[in-house]
Amino acid sequence: EGTxxxxxxxxxxxxxxxxxxxVIYLQLVKTYR
Incomplete structure (x- = not known):
């Protein structure tokens, strides 16, 4: 049951x-453009 x-x-x-x-990837893309 535990598994x-x-x-x-x-x-x-x-x-x-x-x-x-x-989300982090999208934030980085937005920052570098």
């Missing part, structure tokens, strides 16, 4: 991290 919850948590964390990276 199921941790896997969902990892997927949530991964999606959150990727969205944060995208």
């Amino acid at each position: 199921e919850g941790s896997r969902d948590f990892m997927e949530l964390l991964f999606s959150f991290r990727s969205s944060v990276v995208m």
Whole structure:
């Protein structure tokens, strides 16, 4: 039961991290242009 919850948590964390990276990337692009 514990592995199921941790896997969902990892997927949530991964999606959150990727969205944060995208936001930072867009901010850098805006800064350098």
